[in-house]
Amino acid sequence: MKHGTILVIDDNPAILTAVKICLGGTFERIVTQTSPEKVLTTITQEHPSAILLDMNFTLGVNSGQEGMMWLSVIHRKFPDIPIVLVTAYADVKLAVRALKNGAADFVTKPWDNDELIRVLKDAIDKASEIIPLDQLETEHVRKVLNKCDGNMKRAADLLGISRQTLYNKVKNEK
């Protein structure tokens, strides 16, 4: 089964062509763009399942700052769309910062085609996981209870529920 639309942003048309060929067999639709300027509009129109974003657009500037900035802009506006960053200038600090800023993954040029496909698929799969409300609640309750060393009164306060409610929840989940 083919996975949704991928939006690819890179200032090099040759790269865009290569990506289209590489991803065309796996994904339903590949939308490309050579500049990130209008990216928010494109996203609204195309509803991509994932975004592949290059990090350098100004000739001679290879710091990745631009990519990082667009990552933030897109991620703030569309937190549910996974963004995979791409750069030719591998840099550990940059990669770490990107992931901590919400990037789904970080790939260096030149990439391995199969790897790129896998990375995008993984990112989409992860982003489309849906957790039932009660499971989310149970997990969070356990976590907070842990942080409070089992002190139910304090945990209940922090969770914003009454002590008895927390008491019942942990009793039922056991």
Place this chain on the structure above:
Amino acid sequence: MKHGTILVIDDNPAILTAVKICLGGTFERIVTQTSPEKVLTTITQEHPSAILLDMNFTLGVNSGQEGMMWLSVIHRKFPDIPIVLVTAYADVKLAVRALKNGAADFVTKPWDNDELIRVLKDAIDKASEIIPLDQLETEHVRKVLNKCDGNMKRAADLLGISRQTLYNKVKNEK
């Protein structure tokens, strides 16, 4: 105010000494260990607020596999303790894999002392954030509703609640 205990694991005693001096002024207690073998026991005893974990322990093996393996082991057992990885062999792929496996951050040797302190503080702060239950719920509901393009029936199904309940929730949160 001094932040809790830091557990540092590195096979080089000189590094451990340097870390102790570097972190001693900022954190309450620095516990060190030259091998990750007994780390789970140490964690149970010391309840560290964060862990600083070197990635290479076998002489001549610098792939970082060992650190990655211990990251997984510790993270599975203590998902609430932030783990900062340290390596002398900077490698983008490795850093990305580490963060995706649950590492809180990734630092390369030689590090900047102030940066190391900041990274650990950030990691601890982030890990000790506690979100009230209703906020968590509201955010998750919005996210799922988004993914379902506003289709309440489907969203309610996926969330494991009735359509009416979801209807009331979104009405109240508006």
Place this chain on the structure above:
DNA sequence: CATGTGTGTCTAATCTTTTGACAATCGTCA
């Protein structure tokens, strides 16, 4: 235009949460 799907609304029964209370337990500090 007929059909299927989802919305907005209502009701009555059921379950959950809350507030407040009280004795029992636990740690700690004098």
Place this chain on the structure above:
DNA sequence: TGACGATTGTCAAAAGATTAGACACACATG
């Protein structure tokens, strides 16, 4: 040790949320 403060386990009654089921209505699609 003894007293104190904080937390737990438990209960009850009132208030609130969730549920299934129903029904008319809107809306897209064939």
